[in-house]
Amino acid sequence: MGDNSLTTWGRIKDSDIYHSFTKSPTAIVSSVILFVIFFCSFFVELITPYNPFDPSSLSLMDAFTPPSWTEDGLAKFILGTDGQGRDMLSTILYGSRISLIVGFSAIIFSLVLGVGLGLTAGFFGGKYEMIVMRLTDVQLTVPSILMALLVDGIARGLISREMHDEMAIYVLIFAIGISEWPQFARVSRAATLVEKNKDYVSASTIIGVSNLIIMFKHILPNILRPVLVIGTIGLALAIIAESTLSFLGVGVPPTTPSLGTLIRLGNDFLFSGEWWITFFPAIFLVILAFSINLLGDWMRDTLNPKLKK
């Protein structure tokens, strides 16, 4: 033990996770890719000169410009333009920001809901636990994309048309979030069942700590590892779910497209040789989801003590 243990950085550097991270090329590469994507998506205004969401800034005459390295390409549109003259690169970055926001919000929503229900179910047991767990069973029999479609459809019926475009993103978050929570509920309940019989919980109960504090202050930190692992993989799933819904035309409107909407719009031009309109958003989505999954895999391997060599 040196001085290192005193500073936070030192403690991080000394930890298992850091050690395993530096030893895993996939983890390093995927996190670098993710960092670049996140940075470019959230600071897109600083990076690109175009705002594809402002229809008055577009010129239709720029439409269907191929990528810059091809014969008819223009240097100002690196990845070409789509059918309305929007620069593909900036449209993809703006679009991926929407996809990421929806993905993160949805996964946080389902994480809070799922862990809240799973933790309390595992802790209290009894009829309450039975009801919550049967609810997850029922929902797991319905594919999550169908569940999201159902919620989205109902929400569309309830919200007036004028409000719909503004509300679309919240509806999506809710629809995807509600379709993913059973995973979190099951995992956190199982972990809670293990934890609640441990000595530190019994000790807390004996000295009269309230149930709420035991659950959220003592048990919760101990069950977070598996939850974080499925949360990371769930994030990739949520982003893909958002793209699927948008591809089917029930997601965000075409005026403010997400990655799925972009792929759908480009789909019309596949036969006519304008491949870049659908190819780049699609490949971007693949890279994004793949990197998150790789990082999730690495996290699962590192955080699961049973898999440690």
Add this chain to the structure above:
Amino acid sequence: MKTKNIVKILLSLVLVFSFSSAWAKTIKWSMQGDSLTLDPHAQNEGPTTQVSRQVYEALVQRGLDMKIGPALATKWKATDPNTWIFTLREDAKFSDGSGMTSADVVFSILRAKQRTSDFKEYISTVSNVEAVGDYAVKITTSKPNPILLNQLSNIFIMSKAWSEKNFAMSPQNWDAGQETFSATNAMGTGPFKITLREPNTKTVFKRNKHWWGEMKDKKVTQIELLPIKNAATRVAALLSGEIDLVTDAPVQDLKRIGSSSGHKVESTAQMRTIFLGMDQAADKLRTGNTGDNPFKKKEVRQALYQAIDIEAIKKKVMRGLSEPAGIITFPGVNGYTADLDKRLPYDVDAAKNLLASAGYPNGFDVELRCPNDRYVNDEAICTAVVGMLGKIGVNVNLFAQTKSKHFKELKDNQGDFYMLGWGVPTLDSHYVFHYLYESGASWNKVNFSNSEVDAAIRVMEGEVDLDKRNAAIAKAWKIVKDDISYLPLHHQVISWAAKSNVNVPIRPNNEPLFRTASFN
């Protein structure tokens, strides 16, 4: 024993295949939308008429050359300027085998004049229809009507007995969302009958063996209409052989289809003009932000007009396959002149100045309603217009939806700013004025009203002196063009794509006539 069985099986297989390939041939037809209703008088809309035309017939019809010729009526004469006698075909039978008589014709024309009919404007001058014996009909008009035959070619004849039996005496009230037997079933005298109807999915037409006429190719026994909304999916279905004929091949894919050795593409100028309408009667826009109605001012309408770069739309959205339009009618229609068809120049600065002088220097908000499965690239055109109007500060919110909802809500007076296309089946300007410009007309959703134009329309209906009549048409066009009541966009060019061995002659009204189809 065993070999005998095999021989039997083989023989029957050979028989089955030779029959199916030689006789039972199906043409699978696809377009982006479906017929709105099978009731032949309920909706005056292109694809709806295209479907009805295979099953129902009118007294007279346009042939492949678009000239009027005999159909259910074999000959006709005007005994005086207001009275016409039509002699009916005696061998015409409905597909249930019952004969067609003058009672059916009288019934059908009166049916098309009812309040719920969308074809009543066609025959508004018809004041009386009566049977003269079993196979002749006397039609009386309220004033001399030079285009009666053109109008009658779109009034389909139904069976009176069938309509009585199935409670279809009145046209379906489509605008009110009524469901009737005649909306999902059809029984006419035409070359085909409908044996299966699943709206927006599949419609099966089988040969009507009672039809009086002769098919061009007897191998054509069945037609299937399979609407596919997504353009790429429709083209993929055609290229993979799942579909034989597409009557609205997407402009961006014509090159790809043409390069396929098993397919062919044909294009022709269509009898249809695409335009935008602006409600000029409402005191306040439903979707506006200024508390008034900017469209009441001509400067505003002209500003929008001059802000639209129609050449860019032609080049990028329509890939060259459109003809920019100055009026809502096209070459070939009586009253059209190239001079009228000239557009105001595209000029963003002029448009901005016009808006400012009208009192809207910062523009205004409005919603543009668009169909997304009716016209060639309809939604893409609207998206392009949104961007162009954004450049002069008019903040347009696009609302694109399927055509059945679009048309219904438009008829229900819900649109401030909308896209519509107009064909002229009678090939006479009167049709355009009667539906789009006359005060209170059913598709006059810009609520244009001008007593001089109304008077000119009366002249078009009753004047037999062609020079005087044409002068009235020219005057009316000048008034409406100067007023900029609509924003004309372009005349549509349609493209049909088909398998090389399927011949369905392309027609400028986009209506296939499957009785003239053949295989080679």
